[in-house]
Amino acid sequence: MKVTEHIARRKGTLLSFEILPPLKGRSIQSIYDTLDPLMDFRPSFINVTYHRAEYIYRKNADGLFEKVFVRKRPGTVGICAAIVNRYQVDAVPHMVCGGFTKEETEDALIDLAYLGINNLLVVRGDPERSERVFEPEPGGHRYAIELLRQVVNMNRGIYLEEDLTDVQPTDFCIGVAGYPEKHYEAPNMKTDLFYLKAKVDAGAHYIVTQMFFDNRHYFSFVEQCRAMGITVPIIPGIKPITTRQQISTLPRQFHIELPADLVDALLKTHTDAEARQVGKEWAIQQCRELLRADVPVLHFYTMSNPKPIVEIVKALF
Numbered sequence: 675m676k677v678t679e680h681i682a683r684r685k686g687t688l689l690s691f692e693i694l695p696p697l698k699g700r701s702i703q704s705i706y707d708t709l710d711p712l713m714d715f716r717p718s719f720i721n722v723t724y725h726r727a728e729y730i731y732r733k734n735a736d737g738l739f740e741k742v743f744v745r746k747r748p749g750t751v752g753i754c755a756a757i758v759n760r761y762q763v764d765a766v767p768h769m770v771c772g773g774f775t776k777e778e779t780e781d782a783l784i785d786l787a788y789l790g791i792n793n794l795l796v797v798r799g800d801p802e803r804s805e806r807v808f809e810p811e812p813g814g815h816r817y818a819i820e821l822l823r824q825v826v827n828m829n830r831g832i833y834l835e836e837d838l839t840d841v842q843p844t845d846f847c848i849g850v851a852g853y854p855e856k857h858y859e860a861p862n863m864k865t866d867l868f869y870l871k872a873k874v875d876a877g878a879h880y881i882v883t884q885m886f887f888d889n890r891h892y893f894s895f896v897e898q899c900r901a902m903g904i905t906v907p908i909i910p911g912i913k914p915i916t917t918r919q920q921i922s923t924l925p926r927q928f929h930i931e932l933p934a935d936l937v938d939a940l941l942k943t944h945t946d947a948e949a950r951q952v953g954k955e956w957a958i959q960q961c962r963e964l965l966r967a968d969v970p971v972l973h974f975y976t977m978s979n980p981k982p983i984v985e986i987v988k989a990l991f
């Protein structure tokens with residue numbers, strides 16, 4: 675079922691989880707180990723992130739550095755198929771612009787359609803670690819909206835080659851990313867919302883937000899979206915703090931702020947176990963308020979660590 679169908683039929687707030695593919699070489703069992711304890715909560719769908727291949731410098735035995743092209747977390751499409759097969763739950767693969775030509779994107783979409791996977795979250799992807807700004811693949815997409823338009827075209831039966839015969843349209847339900855605290859490259863919130871609205875006008879069916887730790891950011895974001903005519907569901911993304919180090923790593927990596935009360939409580943902790951407890955309690959309070967606001971879905975960023983999510987969801991439902 676499509677994400678939007680789940681939302682249309684909901685009787686209360688739904689649950690969904692985002693997982694990462696395992697590091698290359700590890701087995702699919704690590705995905706099952708993450709998901710098995712979460713499936714008791716009957717999530718409506720599971721998102722699987724996509725990780726582009728990138729150039730890294732590897733030090734050889736002779737001390738010289740070699741430039742190599744590696745994909746650390748391959749397997750998004752296969753994991754989605756495995757999830758559907760094992761749990762009979764809908765899987766939402768993420769599709770990125772970075773590292774893909776339009777032809778490779780089309781091939782990946784055809785694979786997904788053949789597998790019966792008709793949900794997608796389309797995002798641009800971040801710049802490679804070796805790049806300062808995002809550079810598309812030659813013949814690829816620069817912004818998520820361009821990738822979105824390619825999917826919308828395929829949903830209309832328009833493929834890259836124009837002379838195909840007996841063409842079957844795909845039927846993808848398409849989510850896009852939104853940023854309650856603004857995307858870090860956008861000059862201001864108004865501009866960022868302008869481009870978000872463009873994605874919705876181009877055919878996005880729903881929005882999933884970046885993580886946030888102060889619900890006021892989410893409520894204000896939804897209000898601003900509604901004021902400018904964005905009517906699609908806006909799914910809040912929740913990430914519980916699980917280590918002390920995340921006080922600095924999360925703001926740096928995701929360009930979000932941590933409220934002073936949360937940071938004060940975390941600074942009083944001495945171990946990751948104590949920090950995890952603070953993070954859990956904070957997330958429970960956040961989720962309780964979001965549930966009272968009847969958000970369509972609570973979407974948890976698991977970071978492949980199910981334990982804190984299990985404890986939070988148990989406390990909520």
Ligand code: FAD
Pocket residue numbers: 722723724725726768769770795796797798799800801816817818819850851852857858859860865866867869882883884885911
């Ligand atoms: P875009 O919508 O293309 O926006 C990027 C920036 O460009 C924004 O500042 C926007 O305001 C601006 N912009 C947009 N259109 C235009 C235009 N036409 N002209 C000028 N400026 C424009 N990354 C991964 O690599 N893999 C994942 O699986 C993944 N999953 C994610 C899931 C969620 C829910 C979220 C919130 C993010 C995810 N990301 C993922 C991270 C995402 O790729 C980055 O945040 C990326 O920097 C931006 O992606 P986007 O789709 O929002 O880009």
